[in-house]
Amino acid sequence: MKKERGFYTVRGYQMLNAENKTLTSSMEDYLEMICRTCREEGYVRVNQLAEMLNVRPSSTTKVIQKLNALGLVDYQKYGIIQPTEEGKAIGDFLLKRHEIIEEFLGILGIEETRLKDTEMIEHDVSLNTLKSIYVLNKFLSENPDIIKRYETFRKRYNVDDVIL
Amino acid sequence: MKKERGFYTVRGYQMLNAENKTLTSSMEDYLEMICRTCREEGYVRVNQLAEMLNVRPSSTTKVIQKLNALGLVDYQKYGIIQPTEEGKAIGDFLLKRHEIIEEFLGILGIEETRLKDTEMIEHDVSLNTLKSIYVLNKFLSENPDIIKRYETFRKRYNVDDVIL
DNA sequence: AAACTTTATTTGCCATGCCTAATAACCAGA
DNA sequence: TCTGGTTATTAGGCATGGCAAATAAAGTTT
Numbered sequence: 001m002k003k004e005r006g007f008y009t010v011r012g013y014q015m016l017n018a019e020n021k022t023l024t025s026s027m028e029d030y031l032e033m034i035c036r037t038c039r040e041e042g043y044v045r046v047n048q049l050a051e052m053l054n055v056r057p058s059s060t061t062k063v064i065q066k067l068n069a070l071g072l073v074d075y076q077k078y079g080i081i082q083p084t085e086e087g088k089a090i091g092d093f094l095l096k097r098h099e100i101i102e103e104f105l106g107i108l109g110i111e112e113t114r115l116k117d118t119e120m121i122e123h124d125v126s127l128n129t130l131k132s133i134y135v136l137n138k139f140l141s142e143n144p145d146i147i148k149r150y151e152t153f154r155k156r157y158n159v160d161d162v163i164l
Numbered sequence: 165m166k167k168e169r170g171f172y173t174v175r176g177y178q179m180l181n182a183e184n185k186t187l188t189s190s191m192e193d194y195l196e197m198i199c200r201t202c203r204e205e206g207y208v209r210v211n212q213l214a215e216m217l218n219v220r221p222s223s224t225t226k227v228i229q230k231l232n233a234l235g236l237v238d239y240q241k242y243g244i245i246q247p248t249e250e251g252k253a254i255g256d257f258l259l260k261r262h263e264i265i266e267e268f269l270g271i272l273g274i275e276e277t278r279l280k281d282t283e284m285i286e287h288d289v290s291l292n293t294l295k296s297i298y299v300l301n302k303f304l305s306e307n308p309d310i311i312k313r314y315e316t317f318r319k320r321y322n323v324d325d326v327i328l
Numbered sequence: 329a330a331a332c333t334t335t336a337t338t339t340g341c342c343a344t345g346c347c348t349a350a351t352a353a354c355c356a357g358a
Numbered sequence: 359t360c361t362g363g364t365t366a367t368t369a370g371g372c373a374t375g376g377c378a379a380a381t382a383a384a385g386t387t388t
Contacts, residue, residue: 329388330387330388331386331387331388332385332386332387332388333384333385333386333387334383334384334385334386335382335383335384335385336381336382336383336384337380337381337382337383338379338380338381338382339378339379339380339381340377340378340379340380341376341377341378341379342375342376342377343374343375343376344373344374344375344376345372345373345374346371346372346373347370347371347372348369348370348371349368349369349370349371350367350368350369350370351366351367351368351369352365352366352367352368353364353365353366353367354363354364354365354366355362355363355364355365356361356362356363356364357360357361357362357363358359358360358361358362
């Protein structure tokens with residue numbers, strides 16, 4: 001009988017993470033959106049955030065309070081929301097991560113589901129893998145000939161008809 | 165004020181999925197492992213599965229009962245677990261998906277976190293994106309010259325030192 | 329077959345993250 | 359200032375997916 005140590009359920013990994021006091025996926029989503037908006041408009045409000053995330057304001061309040069307790073956003077009841085310095089630093093990383101994944105999917109030729117896939121995948125990529133994807137993006141955009149070859153290949157292969 | 169429809173939290177997407185009656189990530193993890201094991205040994209038992217997934221037997225029982233109710237596994241109390249035809253079909257897809265992601269990460273040069281990243285990402289990739297990654301893998305393995313170039317690039321770039 | 333061991337299930341608990349409905353605070357215009 | 363409308367918070371509820379402890383079933387030994 002082999003003692004299997006490798007596999008975990010998704011939830012299992014999440015719980016491991018929780019011990020390391022990293023943010024939950026949900027918190028990441030909120031913080032990311034807060035930073036995205038504040039970059040453009042200086043601050044966000046609960047309702048606005050809720051609408052952007054397709055979530056109810058009551059859910060938003062709860063998460064904001066947690067982020068506040070973690071010192072990642074400045075905010076008081078009924079007030080505006082802004083990231084702290086630390087929150088901004090993390091948010092910048094989250095936005096960068098988002099961009100990297102999205103760029104990669106773009107190169108891959110994914111159009112319709114790109115945003116959705118990005119949002120799902122971004123939470124799950126280790127820093128390690130993220131860096132590798134970043135480098136891959138760089139590699140490919142510096143070598144358009146390869147992208148050309150890939151696109152030809154992709155067309156000839158007819159992705160949509162691939163059966164797995 | 166823009167009516168933003170695009171963004172969702174991860175949980176939001178999961179709930180959309182739930183309406184379409186797809187499996188939860190957790191159920192996918194279990195079914196995948198059930199199929200993996202049954203391929204080799206013909207059947208699994210609760211404790212074995214629990215150990216392989218690093219989870220308690222009591223948690224396992226619960227999920228198995230759900231999978232059973234969905235008609236994806238054959239099983240009765242205190243008995244052995246085997247996928248039904250439908251369960252096997254889904255499981256085959258899940259295993260294939262796992263392989264595709266893992267192969268991609270392998271090509272990317274990810275070693276330490278490969279299994280973990282695969283397990284996290286696999287649940288979140290649309291069929292669309294999966295197929296594209298599949299084709300990318302094919303493309304790269306049929307063009308070892310490109311992989312060579314990428315590896316050189318990667319080394320020169322020194323992935324580990326990348327600052328995002 | 330009785331006793332013991334292994335295996336699995338049940339029960340009851342916890343946190344997350346969403347929801348709705350009720351309530352509270354804030355802000356303008358009359 | 360008070361009063362209506364907007365904005366935000368609280369309270370209470372639900373499902374998922376973990377856990378531990380108690381219980382039950384099955385299997386093995388003597």
